[in-house]
Amino acid sequence: xxxxxxxxxxxxxxxxxxxxxxxxxxxxxxxxxxxxxxxxxxxxxxxxxxxxxxxxxxxxxxxxxxxxxxxxxxxxxxxxxxxxxxxxxxxxxxxxxxxxxxxxxxxxxxxxxxxxxxxxxxxxxxxxxxxxxxxxxxxxxxxxxxxxxxxxxxxxxxxxxxxxxxxxxxxxxxxxxxxxxxxxxxxxxxxxxxxxxxxxxxxxxxxxxxxxxxxxxxxxxxxxxxxxxxxxxxxxxxxxxxxxxxxxxxxxxxxxxxxxxxxxxxxxxxxxxxxxxxxxxxxxxxxxxxxxxxxxxxxxxxxxxxxxxxxxxxxxxxxxxxxxxxxxxxxxxxxxxxxxxxxxxxxxxxxxxxxxxxxxxxxxxxxxxxxxxxxxxxx
Numbered sequence: 001x002x003x004x005x006x007x008x009x010x011x012x013x014x015x016x017x018x019x020x021x022x023x024x025x026x027x028x029x030x031x032x033x034x035x036x037x038x039x040x041x042x043x044x045x046x047x048x049x050x051x052x053x054x055x056x057x058x059x060x061x062x063x064x065x066x067x068x069x070x071x072x073x074x075x076x077x078x079x080x081x082x083x084x085x086x087x088x089x090x091x092x093x094x095x096x097x098x099x100x101x102x103x104x105x106x107x108x109x110x111x112x113x114x115x116x117x118x119x120x121x122x123x124x125x126x127x128x129x130x131x132x133x134x135x136x137x138x139x140x141x142x143x144x145x146x147x148x149x150x151x152x153x154x155x156x157x158x159x160x161x162x163x164x165x166x167x168x169x170x171x172x173x174x175x176x177x178x179x180x181x182x183x184x185x186x187x188x189x190x191x192x193x194x195x196x197x198x199x200x201x202x203x204x205x206x207x208x209x210x211x212x213x214x215x216x217x218x219x220x221x222x223x224x225x226x227x228x229x230x231x232x233x234x235x236x237x238x239x240x241x242x243x244x245x246x247x248x249x250x251x252x253x254x255x256x257x258x259x260x261x262x263x264x265x266x267x268x269x270x271x272x273x274x275x276x277x278x279x280x281x282x283x284x285x286x287x288x289x290x291x292x293x294x295x296x297x298x299x300x301x302x303x304x305x306x307x308x309x310x311x312x313x314x315x316x317x318x319x320x321x322x323x324x325x326x327x328x329x330x331x332x333x334x335x336x337x338x339x340x341x342x343x344x345x346x347x348x349x350x351x352x353x354x355x356x357x358x359x360x361x362x363x364x365x366x367x368x369x370x371x372x373x374x375x376x377x378x379x
Contacts, residue, residue, distance in 0.1 A: 008121035010107050013127060013180050016134070017202055020195040025089040042192035043086050049185045050079035051163035059163050060227030070151075070274040072161035074267060074287060077214065081263040083193045085256045095252045096199070102245055103206045106213075107147065111234050112115065126174050126209040137297075141290060145190055148286045152348045168270050176184035197294055200256075203249050204209035211308035214238045215315055231326055235316070236335050246305065246343050257298060259344035261361060264295040273372050295358060298345075302353030306344040313339035 017036070022028060026043045028036045053076040060069055089096065107123060110116040152159030160178050162185075171177075216233065221231050271291055275284035316339050324332060345353040 004125065007107060007122045009124055009127045011133075013131060014204075017100065017199065018197040020202070021089075021093070021100065023191060024086065024196040024199050025093040026086050026094060026211070027090060027093055029200070032038055038191075041188045042190075042195070043083070045077045045185045045189035046082040046086070046192050049162070049189055050076060052080065052164060052181075052185075054167060056161055056163035065273075067274060067278045068120075068158050068161065070270055070277070071167055071287075074270050074274070074291075075161050077263050077267055077270070078193075078291075079189070080194070081129050081259060085196055086192060088256050088259075089252075090251050096246055098204075099203050099245070099248060099252065101342065102241070102248075105204070106206060106210055111222060111230070112201065113221065115213065115217055115234070118220070122209050122212045126205045126212070126324055130198075130205050131201055131203065133297075137198070137293070137360055138194060140293070141190060141194055142187070144286045144290055145186050147282070148177075149186060151282045151286070152182070153179050154240065160355040180218070193294065196256075197297060200253055201297055201301055203252075204298070204305060207242070207249060208301070209303070210238070210242050211273050211312055215308070215312050218315050218319060219311070222315065224320070230334060232324070233336075236314055237330070239312075239335060239339065243343060246309075246345070250345050253298070253353075254346060257353055258347070258351070259346050260295065260298070261351060264291060265361050265365055267291045268362060269368045272365055272369040276369065276373060294363070295361065298353055299358035303355045306342075306352075306354055307338075309343040 011363060018041070021030070022035075022039045023042055026040070028039050031039065053072050055073050057069065057076065060072070061067075079143075106119070107154065111117055150163075157175065160175070160182070162182055164178060164181065209275060218235060221228055268291060271284060271288045273282070278284065312338075316336060347353055347357075349356055
C-alpha cells in the first residue's frame with residue numbers, strides 16, 4: 001500500500017528535523033562520524049567566536065565606540081545568544097524528543113477516514129510551508145553571510161572582528177589567517193542559529209496544523225454534531241492533546257525566547273547605530289536583515305498559534321451543541337469552557353510571543369538608537 005501524501009512529505013523532512021534537534025541540543029547518539037562532526041561543529045564555532053570577539057573587544061576598546069567595535073560587539077552578542085540557546089536545548093532535549101514523537105503521532109494516528117483526509121490536506125500544506133520557509137531562509141542567510149564576509153575582507157583591517165592571541169600583528173599573512181578563521185566560524189556557526197530556529201518553527205507549524213485539522217473537522221460536523229456520537233470524544237481528546245502540545249512547546253521555548261528578546265533588543269540597537277554611523281557600509285544592512293528575521297519568525301508563528309486557538313474556540317461555540325443529549329451538553333460545555341482560555345506562547349511566562357512584541361522591540365531599539373545618536377552629537 002503506497003504511503004499517503006502527507007507521510008511522503010513528512011518522511012522527506014524528518015531527517016532534517018532530527019539533525020536539527022541534534023545540532024540545536026549539541027547531542028549525538030549513534031550517528032556516523034561525519035554527522036557527529038556536523039552536529040558538534042556549529043556550537044564549537046559559536047563558542048570560539050564568542051571568546052575571540054571578547055578578546056578583540058578587550059584589546060581594541062579605547063573609551064569610544066568605532067564601527068569595528070560595534071561589529072565585534074554584535075557578533076559577540078549573537079554568539080552568546082546561540083551558546084545559551086544550545087545549552088538550554090541540551091538540557092531540555094527530552095521535551096524536544098517528546099514533541100517529535102507527538103508530531104509522528106499526528107501524522108499516523110487518525111480516528112476515522114474523514115479525519116485522515118482532513119489531516120492529509122492540512123499536513124501536506126503546512127509541511128510544504130516549512131520546506132519553503134527553510135529553503136528561502138537558508139539561501140537568504142547564507143547569501144547574506146557570504147556577502148558580509150566578502151565585504152569585510154574588502155575593508156581590510158577594519159573588517160577583522162576577532163583577535164587571536166597566538167598570531168602577532170607583524171606576522172606575515174596574519175590578516176589572511178584571521179579572515180579565513182572568521183569565514184569558517186560564521187559559516188559553520190550559522191548552522192546553529194538556523195537549525196535551532198527552524199526546529200522551533202517546525203513545531204510551531206505542526207501545532208498550527210493540529211489546530212487546523214480540528215477546526216476543519218468541527219466545521220464539517222458543526223450542524224450535525226448530534227448525528228455523530230463519537231464527535232464529542234474525538235474533539236475532546238484532540239483538543240486536550242493540542243493544549244498539552246502547546247504547554248510542552250512553551251516549556252521548551254520559553255527561556256530561549258526570553259534570551260532571544262533581550263539579545264535581539266541589544267542587537268537591534270547596535271545594528272541601527274552602526275548603520276547610522278556608517279550609512280555607506282553594506283555589512284550594517286546585512287546584519288540588520290538577519291537580526292530582524294531571527295526575531296520576526298518566532299513572533300510570526302506565535303501570532304498564528306494564538307489566532308488559530310481563538311478561531312477554534314469560536315468555531316466550537318457555533319456548533320449545534322444544544323441539540324445534543326443533556327448529558328452530552330454538560331460534557332460539551334466543560335470542553336467549551338476550556339477553549340475560552342487563552343492559549344498562547346510566552347517568553348519566560350512574562351511576554352507574549354507575537355507580532356505586537358516584535359513591533360515593541362523594534363520601536364524600543366529605534367528609540368535607544370536615537371538616544372545614542374543624541375549622546376554622540378553632544379559628547
